[in-house]
Amino acid sequence: MEEKGKRAKILFVDDDKNIRLLYEKVFSEEGYEVLLAESGEKALEVLKENEDIDLVVLDIKMKGQSGLETLQHIVKEKRKLPVILCSAYSSFQDDFTSWLADAYVVKSPDLSELKFEIKKALEKRKSG
């Protein structure tokens, strides 16, 4: 069980700096502690340094290591860490690697779906 009042720590990974800016603004205001990474490689470093991260939101198509490759690394190292894929493409749902993630959200300016999936994943983690 988490301490009451302790904010959930979420790592957002996206190679678009303005998307990261959007996530930071919106999810900080939602009450989460927001960490940011601009690549898959960087994300794995951040995860190593921050054992207490509760959730990762991962873009797929990025320069360098793709979100799906990053996902495979995460699953291998931290089986229980929930990951939500958030991509501008819906087509990666066909790639069965993406089924390793807890959810797949197609990027939209309306972040309510992403908010909902984050909440759901965190609750599941808490109860599980």
Add this chain to the structure above:
Amino acid sequence: MPDCLSREKIGEGECPYILPGEEELRENRELRIRRKCLYCKRLLDLIPEEEDTRGFLLKIALEELREKDRVIRDMKDFLKLQKEQITVLHRVSEVLNLSLDLREIAYVVLLSITAGELFGFNRSILLLYDRETRVFTGYFGMGPRTPAEAVKIWEEIERERKSFPVLLESFTVDKFEEEKNKFLDILEALETEIDEGTEAFIFGGKGTLIIREKGLEFPFFRKIFDVLKTPFYVLLPLKTKEGPIGVIIADNFVTGLDIRPERIESLEIFAYQASLAIHRAALHRYLEDKLRELEELNAALKQYNEKMAKMEKMAAVGEIIHHITHEFKNPLIVIGGLSKELLKETDPSDSRYRYLQAINEEVERLLDILNRTVEDARRRFSVRREPVDINSLLESRLREYAPLFKAKNIQVNLAKDEAIPPVMVDPSQIQVCFDNVIFNAIEAMPEGGRLDIRSERNSGGSIRISFKDTGVGMSEDVMKRIFEPYFTTKKRGSGLGLYNTREIMKAHGGDIEVESREGEGTTVYLIFTGGEHGGEREKGEDTLRR
């Protein structure tokens, strides 16, 4: 004894042999003797018979003279007839030389055989001969079928003064069919396979055969008797220097008249002409068939090309759409997302609220368009997997390409591993891969060659299809670039064939490998990583969101 012989002049009506217009002969004794008296019945009476040698000689000389004169007259008649026949034959050969329609040639040939002006047979039949199978097939017949019909036809020709040159121009397809239908039973009954001996007998250089006896050793000849019910018939072999092509059978079943021996020679000359015309028409028909076949092949090829180009273009369009989406979507999401946030923080009474709302709406609209475009492209270009029997798919592609292989003189051999399990792939896309690879192989063998296709299952469970051609092969420099988009060595080619093939194979979790040696040929391997993907995929839809 008349004294007309001794007088210089004779009176009108004195000589019964002087015809109107020959009056001058009455005035000129010598001329009269030369022209008339030497042939006069009464002249022999003038010659003293008893033991007068001169008288005897004179008598013989006169008789001889008269005999020779008769022969000359006959010859003149004969030559006149021959000349007429030659004129008619000349017309016939003109028609035969100009026509390339086998029906018209058959019509004119049999018309000549039956025409009174030429060979005058009661009826005639044309059988064509296939050298390969040694089979005679009834092609056409002409003439009456019954004596009653014969009388009717001949009266009609007489009454309407249908001269042969007029009849020559009378060919129409309808008339041909009408006449042919009349003979259909005979034509069908005469379809016969003959043995080598019969073939040698008919076409062995004996020329025209006049068959009179039922007891002949060849069953074919007896059969003709049975079918035609005629006392005798003529068998006219048709052949060119390339071999036999048929026979004309002619008979006089109505009149029973025998064939005139002097006609045989011209009949044979005519038969040779007819043979050449029939041969030429058959050749023409063969070439026309080939031409049509080639045209069809060309059309098919064009269709393949267009289809291929379209598919390649579509794949390229899909690529572009994908790219645009990514480049546009992220900025729009940022603009839209941030303006939404700003909107939340702005009081509706603030004039900026409306502006932010407008920004939001426009972003939504743009994203909506973009999403719909992407969905459409996705539907069209995405992989829809289903269990596919790779061997059957291969076979169906090879069947479709069979005419092309034939035309390009390419021998195709498929060695399939029957134990290959179904693979989860999108058949329409894998078909594109097969088509691309096969097409490249065809292009690599402009002079024809051999394409060996093999399907096999490796120990690891992956399935490999190899396409080995005996084409021109590729240099190392070309090999390095074959998967680059828009790289091509062909005159017409998008340069996307192998690029797309690799993209599709990779999208299916498979791969493509190429081995090539310049001047020796190329082998392309399409590798499928087994059927396990699909199984997971089917459950996958449900487990997508755990």
